[in-house]
Amino acid sequence: MISESTVRKWYTPVEVSTLQRWLLVSFVVNIVLLAVDLLRGSQSNAMLGVLGAVVIGALLTSLPEEANPSRRNTALVLGGVLLLIGLIRLLSSPVTGFDLWMQGWLVGPGALTLLWVSSRPVSAWSTRRMSLEAIEFGLARNQRREHRFRSVGAHLVLLHFVALTLLPLVWILDIALSPGNALGGNLGGPYTGEHFSNMLGSDAFWTWMRNSLIVSIGTTLMGLAVAIPAGYAFSRYKFKGREVSMFAFLLVQMFPGIIILVPYFLVMKTFGLLNSHLGLILAYCVTALPLCVWMLKGFFDTVPRELEEAALLDGCTQFQVFTKVVLPLSLPAVAVTALFSFLAAWNEFLLALTFNTSNDMYTLPVGLASMISSTGQAWGDFAAASLLVSLPVALLFLFFQRFLIEGLSAGGVKG
Amino acid sequence: MVSVKFTSVSKRYEDGFEAVKGLDLEVKDGEFLVLLGPSGCGKSTTLRMLAGLEEVTEGEIRIDDVVVNHLPAGARGLGMVFQSYALYPHMSVRENLTFGLRMVKGKDRLSDTEMETRVKETAIMLELDDHLGKKAKELSGGQRQRVALGRALIRRPKVLLMDEPLSNLDAELRHQMRHEIRRLHDELGTTTIYVTHDQIEAMTLADRVAILDRGVLQQHAPPLEAYREPANDFVQSFLCRHLDDLVETANTLLRPKVDAKEEV
Incomplete structure (x- = not known):
């Protein structure tokens, strides 16, 4: 049987327990943010920041408890002080989005403390001994509210991650849409599409696009043509040197690209493949193949052998077993592999820069880089072009999303 | 007339393990043969060699008097049910x-x-x-x-092969499918080779059982004959004692009820 004292011990208004968690987070954040004040060299703000952190620390140790009015009053006073510090800092700092966010870490906790500690459920609980019925009621209320508070907290955290990923994109979009070629952009100012029409109207851009498409699609097709049979052989057949060659495949991956750059260049030069599409396609295949082969091998491993045996008994040749049974089952993995080689080729910069030095053989990344030279920095055009470059990839991802999920959770096939 | 004949068939794997040793076995037209034995006795290997999924190291396998050792699996005219x-x-x-x-x-x-x-x-x-x-x-x-x-x-198919086809089913379904498989065989009369480690399946399905242990054929006989006249100690313990145990367990389970009835 649960005694009354147990129930009493387990009841804390959800506001207080939530405050405890959130104050702890803001304590840590404020300490980290002190670094910003120090970097900016504003000593007074730094002092206030230290004070704010100390107040939060004090608040953490003096949160209200049952039937203890003096502790509640202390918490209220400390909350007020916190709010005050935050407001002073807010007034003495420049008005930018970042500063608003930064001071929010003091103003927010201060205001929330005042609001919640003075709310009726917390007041009642912290000033007098409650009746058992009131506690039971409070427990039920806790359960309802806790879920909501947690989801607010989780969303706050996640919003920070979203902002972190979106900010660079927003910045680029801003530069691309602002008139002129400044790196800063003009957030919220008058926008223009001139950079986009500049790029879409320029022959160079379409030449680069054509080169990139030829090279990326070529890499994908050639890579798959080699990786699919290789992955299947590694997965199904035992042959001499199997382990060694699988390791050798990975060996190339272990060197930084820059090391093989010079030998590559000499090879390409010898075969007359500089300034050609084929040269790049071959080079990209070599770099993309190991991962593709390993990925496909991993998927083929999950296709049950009995399926192939059943197909053999159904009169298939070894090749038909592969094309009619194994390959259709492995489409998700093949799609992921294709996407991977396409992306690798689409984004590659170093090899393309080294091998294809003539203007009309530039791929998109190299072409983009050539826009930012010592003679002129067309940041606006550059930003517009980089958005145009990412567009096909983003579309590809949208299209392949279903396969990606299936392919990455390989082994979902069950006889 | 479809018959299957193994003549001193052996299977040795690359690592030297001998799964089947000098097997001589004949399956008559329309017969239901069960290959019975503990796991690792070579019964599945025997079936897979007949199916063309494993190569034969030594000896001959004939279907209808044609040596099929080197015929691809699909050309042997077999049907197979996998576990x-x-x-x-x-x-x-x-x-x-x-x-x-x-x-x-x-x-x-x-x-x-x-x-x-x-x-x-x-x-x-x-x-x-x-x-x-x-x-x-x-x-x-x-x-x-x-x-x-x-x-x-x-x-x-000329011959129907089944490799422990019931082992993934629950007890109720297994019972039901067992009857169905026997009914189908009686209806169609297809020569059937059935691999299992389950003595009950072997006893209820087979026209004849071939009991194997460690790659060697121990006894090839109709199930009741194998039960009544086990050829050696292995058959005695693997088949007879196992079945006797089952019967005894059933009896002990049922005896109290019988006693209770008698008292009334």
Whole structure:
């Protein structure tokens, strides 16, 4: 049987327990943010920041408890002080989005403390001994509210991650849409599409696009043509040197690209493949193949052998077993592999820069880089072009999303 | 007249392990033979050599007096039911059934209407006619088992091979399918070779059992004969003692009830 004292011990208004968690987070954040004040060299703000952190620390140790009015009053006073510090800092700092966010870490906790500690459920609980019925009621209320508070907290955290990923994109979009070629952009100012029409109207851009498409699609097709049979052989057949060659495949991956750059260049030069599409396609295949082969091998491993045996008994040749049974089952993995080689080729910069030095053989990344030279920095055009470059990839991802999920959770096939 | 004959067949793997040693075995036309033995006794290897999934190291396997040692699996005219069913997951039940028929090229290929008739026959025989459009994963275990059987039977195989086909089913279904398999055999008269480690399955299904241990044939006889006159100690303990134990357990379970009745 649960005694009354147990129930009493387990009841804390959800506001207080939530405050405890959130104050702890803001304590840590404020300490980290002190670094910003120090970097900016504003000593007074730094002092206030230290004070704010100390107040939060004090608040953490003096949160209200049952039937203890003096502790509640202390918490209220400390909350007020916190709010005050935050407001002073807010007034003495420049008005930018970042500063608003930064001071929010003091103003927010201060205001929330005042609001919640003075709310009726917390007041009642912290000033007098409650009746058992009131506690039971409070427990039920806790359960309802806790879920909501947690989801607010989780969303706050996640919003920070979203902002972190979106900010660079927003910045680029801003530069691309602002008139002129400044790196800063003009957030919220008058926008223009001139950079986009500049790029879409320029022959160079379409030449680069054509080169990139030829090279990326070529890499994908050639890579798959080699990786699919290789992955299947590694997965199904035992042959001499199997382990060694699988390791050798990975060996190339272990060197930084820059090391093989010079030998590559000499090879390409010898075969007359500089300034050609084929040269790049071959080079990209070599770099993309190991991962593709390993990925496909991993998927083929999950296709049950009995399926192939059943197909053999159904009169298939070894090749038909592969094309009619194994390959259709492995489409998700093949799609992921294709996407991977396409992306690798689409984004590659170093090899393309080294091998294809003539203007009309530039791929998109190299072409983009050539826009930012010592003679002129067309940041606006550059930003517009980089958005145009990412567009096909983003579309590809949208299209392949279903396969990606299936392919990455390989082994979902069950006889 | 379809018969299968093993003449001193041996299987040695690359690592030197000898799975089957000098097996001599004859399966008569229309016979239901059960290969029985503990795991690792070579019964599955024997079946797989006949199916063409494993190479024969020594000896000869004949189907209808033709040596099939070097014939590809698909050319031997066999149907096989696998333990895991091995249905093609990306195909519907209908496509699973007809896959083997569609692989036939040249003059032996059935016309589309003939194929459809076969599908109907098989589906009705195995109570699958409502499920022909479904994918394998939408079927229950018992239905998958039927599709696997149907896929093997639809090609009118000379010999039907089954490799522990019931071991993935629950006890109730296993019991039901066991009767169905025997009924199908009595109806169609297909020469059948059935691999199992389950003594009850062997006793209830077989015309004759071939009991194997460590790659060597221990006894080849009708089930009751093997039970009454075990050829050696292994058969005695693996078959006879096991069955006696089962009977005894059943008796002890039932005895109290019998006693209670007598008292009343």
